Amino acid sequence: MYNFSAGPAQLPNEVLIKAQHDLLDWQGCGISVMEMPFSSDEYKQISDCAYNDLSKLINLPDNYRILFLQGGAYAHFSLIAMNLMGHKATADYVQTGHWSTRAINEAKRYGQVNIIASSEQSGFNQIPPYHQWKLDPDAAYCHITTNETANGVQFHKIPDIQTVPLVADVTSDFLTRQLDISQFGLIYASAQKNIGPTGLTIVIIRDDLLNQAMEIVPAVFNYGRQAQSRVNTPPTYSVYIAGLMFSWLLEQGGIQHFELQNRDKAKKLYDFIDSDEFYHYTVDVADRSIVNVCFELNDPEMTEDFITEANHNGLINLRGHGVRGGIRASLYNSMPVEGVDTLIDFMQDYSANYSLPTLQNTVSHS
Numbered sequence: 001m002y003n004f005s006a007g008p009a010q011l012p013n014e015v016l017i018k019a020q021h022d023l024l025d026w027q028g029c030g031i032s033v034m035e036m037p038f039s040s041d042e043y044k045q046i047s048d049c050a051y052n053d054l055s056k057l058i059n060l061p062d063n064y065r066i067l068f069l070q071g072g073a074y075a076h077f078s079l080i081a082m083n084l085m086g087h088k089a090t091a092d093y094v095q096t097g098h099w100s101t102r103a104i105n106e107a108k109r110y111g112q113v114n115i116i117a118s119s120e121q122s123g124f125n126q127i128p129p130y131h132q133w134k135l136d137p138d139a140a141y142c143h144i145t146t147n148e149t150a151n152g153v154q155f156h157k158i159p160d161i162q163t164v165p166l167v168a169d170v171t172s173d174f175l176t177r178q179l180d181i182s183q184f185g186l187i188y189a190s191a192q193k194n195i196g197p198t199g200l201t202i203v204i205i206r207d208d209l210l211n212q213a214m215e216i217v218p219a220v221f222n223y224g225r226q227a228q229s230r231v232n233t234p235p236t237y238s239v240y241i242a243g244l245m246f247s248w249l250l251e252q253g254g255i256q257h258f259e260l261q262n263r264d265k266a267k268k269l270y271d272f273i274d275s276d277e278f279y280h281y282t283v284d285v286a287d288r289s290i291v292n293v294c295f296e297l298n299d300p301e302m303t304e305d306f307i308t309e310a311n312h313n314g315l316i317n318l319r320g321h322g323v324r325g326g327i328r329a330s331l332y333n334s335m336p337v338e339g340v341d342t343l344i345d346f347m348q349d350y351s352a353n354y355s356l357p358t359l360q361n362t363v364s365h366s
């Protein structure tokens, strides 16, 4: 079975088997990770190892901190504004689809939000070209969503913004391609796509931004407070699974390896869609996502049947996000190349079968 869910997404078998092995008794200590005090030596070892492996994977510069928090990226849409707009009244946002729009709507509660570029007019089918952005040098930060999970568009070049800190929601493409962390003031991601199970939200922040918070920000969500010392109980089990994922990613060859593989997987699927008139996609080729491939059947009435047939063939969770419908194949790090090949084979058979009666009709009528 191949699970194309956009999130919570599939995890590698190796990670699940390791977790199963450790479930009742972590490394002979007699208890499960779920039962450990977060102040224990055992949990400290798990958390430090996850922190160090993640730092290695992303080449974390010395002046950045990784925070293992909760709330999900949706909560951090507000928390980013509360943590970074303490001294400045405005923030810039680039609107590229469903999730950046949610981020904008939340941030508006805490200050003035300037939408400095938007692709709404074109149905969020592209990333607005950087030269059109109207950046405000006095803004607290400029926010982007590196990959729009629902719309299937992605920044393939991260803009080099010098004037204000660049803040990015990287929830759906974190660790799927190399990023230069020093280009950002802050990045954040929910875990359930490429990192592990839900419950963990990772925030990576540059040191100089740790003291920009508003008075009202709750202590557990104050990035500066959390960086100083742990305020509350961390999502220990999610951090543990994330740690297993990080070590698996390193063992497999690191992000460089996965980036190449992810680009190949996506290209294969897009190339196939381009070659078969039965399917199409509407996003601009230059901005199409390598992790959430969104496409449609030319006859939208066939969509439900396609999804049902795919399920019967062990290809599950292909339904597109509610805001745009159609089909979405999420090809995160854990999706093997064989999963994409199997999907393409299925799509080929499906279109051939569907086209057959039409062909026979043509023959019998001629």
Ligand SMILES: Cc1ncc(COP(=O)(O)O)c(C=O)c1O
Pocket (backbone or CB within 6 Å): 007, 071, 072, 073, 074, 075, 099, 145, 147, 148, 149, 150, 169, 170, 171, 172, 190, 191
């Ligand atoms: C890009 C992006 N941002 C934010 C979110 C919201 O994440 P959560 O539901 O974990 O808060 C999602 C969820 O799919 C997402 O894809």
